[in-house]
Amino acid sequence: MPDEQMAGAGSVPAPPGGAPGSSAGPPVAPRPLDPIDRSIMRLLQADGRASIRSVAEQVHVSRANAYARINRLIDDGVIRGFTARVNHERAGQGASAYITLKIVQNSWRTVREQLRELPGAAHIALVSGDFDVLLLVHTPDNRTLRELVLTRLQAIPEVLSTRTLLVFEETDLLDTGPGGPGPGGAPAIAEE
Numbered sequence: 001m002p003d004e005q006m007a008g009a010g011s012v013p014a015p016p017g018g019a020p021g022s023s024a025g026p027p028v029a030p031r032p033l034d035p036i037d038r039s040i041m042r043l044l045q046a047d048g049r050a051s052i053r054s055v056a057e058q059v060h061v062s063r064a065n066a067y068a069r070i071n072r073l074i075d076d077g078v079i080r081g082f083t084a085r086v087n088h089e090r091a092g093q094g095a096s097a098y099i100t101l102k103i104v105q106n107s108w109r110t111v112r113e114q115l116r117e118l119p120g121a122a123h124i125a126l127v128s129g130d131f132d133v134l135l136l137v138h139t140p141d142n143r144t145l146r147e148l149v150l151t152r153l154q155a156i157p158e159v160l161s162t163r164t165l166l167v168f169e170e171t172d173l174l175d176t177g178p179g180g181p182g183p184g185g186a187p188a189i190a191e192e
Contacts (some may be wrong), residue, residue: 031076036061041079050084085172085186093120093138095145096167099153100131107158108132114156118148131163142166 033041039059043050055064074077088096103111108126115124115135123136139145145164153162 028077033078037073040066041073044070044079044082048084066076069191088138092140095139096170097137097139097141097145097149098165098167099135099137099149100163100165101133101135101153102160102162103132104158104160111156111158113173116153120148134154 024186036059040055042057043058052063052070054068055070056063059066061069070079072167088094101111111133112124112126115121116135118135118137120137120139121135122138123134126132137145137148139148149162149164153159
């Protein structure tokens with residue numbers, strides 16, 4: 001069996017009923033995960049490009065078993081895909097902010113689609129509390145951020161108000177850089 005890489009699996013087929021993470025179709029009961037499944041998920045969160053062989057060695061199962069478990073986690077929608085974690089400042093997006101929005105009642109789907117089109121939008125969540133939506137954006141600088149908030153966001157008719165919270169410093173909890181163990185105290189996957 002070739003030593004497959006997780007990279008290249010950037011898009012995962014949608015489960016029956018819609019896109020991964022979508023609310024289309026009937027809700028599916030979560031599949032119980034055993035400690036090996038959880039270890040595989042931690043390893044792949046730390047390094048989505050880890051080889052099947054490396055994952056199998058780290059969790060002490062055969063390559064065939066690791067391959068089958070990863071495919072089952074993907075097929076069940078537990079793993080929705082593989083991505084790169086980006087250092088936004090080094091990528092030329094030095095200004096980050098969380099923006100809270102109050103929106104017109106029952107306009108979530110319309111607003112969500114418009115927010116997806118914003119340059120630099122990284123995360124959108126419908127939440128409860130004093131505001132309705134939490135939006136994370138990354139922009140090249142504060143001027144671009146100001147333009148995004150004052151021109152693009154406030155031009156959306158369903159947005160009643162916004163509040164911008166500048167991010168001064170971020171800590172990636174999945175970071176496995178020098179001197180740091182992986183998530184849950186697990187060591188980072190070693191290069192082969």
